[in-house]
Amino acid sequence: MVSSAETVGTGTARTRRYKVRRAINIYDLVPLLLFVVLLSLIFIIKPRLLNPQFIEVKSNAGLTMILATVGQSLVLLSGGIDLSIGGVISLSNSLAATQMQDTTQSVVLWVAIILAIGLLAGLVNGFVVAVLRVAPFIATLASWSILNGLALLVLDDPGGRAAKPLRSFIRGDPLNIPNSFLFILILVGVWLIFKRSKWGTRLYAVGSEETRSQLNGVSVVRVKIMAYMLSGFFAALAGIYRTVEVSKGSPIAGEPFILTSVAAALVGGIALGGGRGDLINAMLGGFIMLFIFDLITFAGVSSFYTPMVQGLFLIGAVSLNIVGHRARIRKALEQ
Amino acid sequence: MSALTGFGKTVRRNRNIVLAYVAMLVLLTAVSIYRPGFGWGDPLHLRALVLQAAVIGLASMGQTLVIISGGADLSLPWTLTGAAIMMTMLTQGRNEPLVWAVPLVLAGCMLVGLLNGIGVTVLGVAPMIMTLAMNYILLGLIAGIAMGGVGTMGRYGQPPKLVLAAGTENLGEVPYLILIWIALAVFLTILLGRTGFGRRIFAVGTSQSVSQYSGVNVRTTLIWVYVLSALLNGVAGILLAGKFGRAYLGMGDPYLFISVAAVIIGGASIFGGSGSYVGTIGGSLLLAVLLSLLPVLNMPRPFQLIIYGLVVLLAVLFSTSRFGSSKT
Numbered sequence: 001m002v003s004s005a006e007t008v009g010t011g012t013a014r015t016r017r018y019k020v021r022r023a024i025n026i027y028d029l030v031p032l033l034l035f036v037v038l039l040s041l042i043f044i045i046k047p048r049l050l051n052p053q054f055i056e057v058k059s060n061a062g063l064t065m066i067l068a069t070v071g072q073s074l075v076l077l078s079g080g081i082d083l084s085i086g087g088v089i090s091l092s093n094s095l096a097a098t099q100m101q102d103t104t105q106s107v108v109l110w111v112a113i114i115l116a117i118g119l120l121a122g123l124v125n126g127f128v129v130a131v132l133r134v135a136p137f138i139a140t141l142a143s144w145s146i147l148n149g150l151a152l153l154v155l156d157d158p159g160g161r162a163a164k165p166l167r168s169f170i171r172g173d174p175l176n177i178p179n180s181f182l183f184i185l186i187l188v189g190v191w192l193i194f195k196r197s198k199w200g201t202r203l204y205a206v207g208s209e210e211t212r213s214q215l216n217g218v219s220v221v222r223v224k225i226m227a228y229m230l231s232g233f234f235a236a237l238a239g240i241y242r243t244v245e246v247s248k249g250s251p252i253a254g255e256p257f258i259l260t261s262v263a264a265a266l267v268g269g270i271a272l273g274g275g276r277g278d279l280i281n282a283m284l285g286g287f288i289m290l291f292i293f294d295l296i297t298f299a300g301v302s303s304f305y306t307p308m309v310q311g312l313f314l315i316g317a318v319s320l321n322i323v324g325h326r327a328r329i330r331k332a333l334e335q
Numbered sequence: 336m337s338a339l340t341g342f343g344k345t346v347r348r349n350r351n352i353v354l355a356y357v358a359m360l361v362l363l364t365a366v367s368i369y370r371p372g373f374g375w376g377d378p379l380h381l382r383a384l385v386l387q388a389a390v391i392g393l394a395s396m397g398q399t400l401v402i403i404s405g406g407a408d409l410s411l412p413w414t415l416t417g418a419a420i421m422m423t424m425l426t427q428g429r430n431e432p433l434v435w436a437v438p439l440v441l442a443g444c445m446l447v448g449l450l451n452g453i454g455v456t457v458l459g460v461a462p463m464i465m466t467l468a469m470n471y472i473l474l475g476l477i478a479g480i481a482m483g484g485v486g487t488m489g490r491y492g493q494p495p496k497l498v499l500a501a502g503t504e505n506l507g508e509v510p511y512l513i514l515i516w517i518a519l520a521v522f523l524t525i526l527l528g529r530t531g532f533g534r535r536i537f538a539v540g541t542s543q544s545v546s547q548y549s550g551v552n553v554r555t556t557l558i559w560v561y562v563l564s565a566l567l568n569g570v571a572g573i574l575l576a577g578k579f580g581r582a583y584l585g586m587g588d589p590y591l592f593i594s595v596a597a598v599i600i601g602g603a604s605i606f607g608g609s610g611s612y613v614g615t616i617g618g619s620l621l622l623a624v625l626l627s628l629l630p631v632l633n634m635p636r637p638f639q640l641i642i643y644g645l646v647v648l649l650a651v652l653f654s655t656s657r658f659g660s661s662k663t
Contacts, residue, residue, distance in 0.1 A: 308475025
């Protein structure tokens with residue numbers, strides 16, 4: 001679907017019209033709409049939050065979740081699911097909090113090692129799913145358990161600390177923009193390029209029609225392994241960032257992000273089963289989950305109820321997505 | 336001769352289940368040889384093993400049904416926790432209120448299952464997502480009620496004496512918990528193997544459209560599967576509160592992974608249409624034996640997670656490889 005405009009290249013009138021129709025599908029705007037509504041609600045309830053600082057606070061608080069959601073979304077787009085990100089986040093968080101010394105050299109070395117571990121975990125996941133053909137749910141559930149065990153071997157109780165060079169690098173703002181916000185902007189930019197690239201097109205192709213992609217010469221195995229490796233990479237980044245965010249490490253740091261990353265991606269319109277959705281919407285989904293927490297706190301309701309509202313949002317968003325997909329198919333059939 | 340081939344056929348058809356039991360027995364024997372005080376050498380150790388397996392097996396009853404039907408019940412942790420906490424809060428540690436508290440709690444569980452079933456069938460939400468969302472909803476609700484609205488859990492976590500007895504005391508030499516497990520196992524095995532409803536669960540798990548065209552009411556069957564699963568998870572929650580001596584927030588969290596592991600090791604396919612509770616029992620026993628290996632081999636506890644992960648992977652690889660059955 002994405003490739004249709006590209007492959008035709010010069011663009012006949014027919015493909016142009018098709019593209020325009022795609023762009024105005026109202027269901028794709030649901031995450032943005034929810035994002036704007038919740039954000040407005042926050043500002044209406046607490047007008048004094050309406051200042052530039054808000055962006056920094058929210059980016060800092062949301063980056064771990066955004067990173068986890070980005071990785072998860074890439075795997076979801078390929079038609080899989082990655083439950084092992086919880087283990088990768090825990091392991092990288094534990095390693096970053098205990099192994100890094102206060103020298104730039106040590107920080108760079110360990111960041112490299114941790115990212116390599118994330119990529120390796122993704123490679124193994126991708127291999128087990130794509131080559132050995134184990135159901136993604138089971139394969140990544142198993143590797144999550146293994147990684148979590150390794151994290152507990154590194155650090156058996158919450159502890160450690162964030163190395164100073166790492167902290168000053170992540171918390172600095174050389175361009176007068178908070179680094180975490182800058183990073184989210186970079187992610188959006190990279191995604192926009194990636195989505196239109198060869199590999200981005202293949203990712204959507206494999207997610208929506210695995211067999212046909214294979215028949216059309218796409219290496220399904222390579223695309224899937226790429227998706228899991230990217231997921232492992234982003235989860236490792238999330239674990240490193242988490243160390244700075246909470247100033248310590250925990251062997252179960254990643255657990256809350258396993259299912260919330262899936263929930264955020266789905267609230268952001270990524271379809272379970274693959275091939276549909278956009279990473280930018282998924283990131284909005286991450287922020288939507290965050291804003292729900294804020295609004296509940298503002299309303300004076302115990303924050304223990306947050307997951308309940310998030311769960312209801314998840315069902316609502318997924319139901320809307322299903323309705324939207326059915327409407328799209330009906331429209332396509334009418335033509 | 337014919338009896339032998341019949342036996343061979345049964346073994347071949349259920350090779351994953353047989354594999355789970357054989358692996359369990361081999362491991363147990365190996366432990367007994369390595370450390371004469373453990374395993375076969377010590378009836379008390381054996382009983383502790385079966386008790387550990389009973390905990391896993393009780394928590395995996397609902398998951399077995401849902402996985403056979405082609406789904407997965409991710410709302411298990413907080414259905415289980417919720418039932419345990421609501422039971423202790425309603426009874427406040429006294430026996431008398433159990434008469435109405437237990438039916439009320441189990442009815443609540445069935446309502447959770449009904450909502451899961453409606454979400455999956457009527458709304459068309461994928462089972463994994465629907466039950467995941469339900470887990471969140473329950474997590475918020477239970478934590479909110481237990482910590483925010485009503486009071487701190489500390490005072491309410493104590494289960495009544497009757498529930499404690501069911502979880503910790505023995506009838507002669509056999510713990511009540513194991514007896515209850517056996518009774519429920521017989522019930523589930525008959526339900527799955529000998530009733531029309533059981534056959535419909537397998538049919539729906541194999542192919543929803545074919546089942547629909549063959550006159551199976553897919554919607555009703557699935558709704559009942561989720562209702563039953565939530566009910567069984569609620570029963571497990573109440574019993575585990577008795578076994579652990581208290582109900583606490585998050586008590587069900589480890590059982591999401593463990594229940595899926597027990598069912599998958601027991602030869603079920605995550606894609607649905609195959610599996611059995613006898614298999615799940617094998618999976619539970621194997622996981623319990625593996626857990627008991629750690630102290631024997633002087634391994635720190637984190638190795639439990641690593642070994643569980645590896646065993647699940649191995650079990651799935653065996654069942655999907657060309658050495659295993661043709662069905663994934």
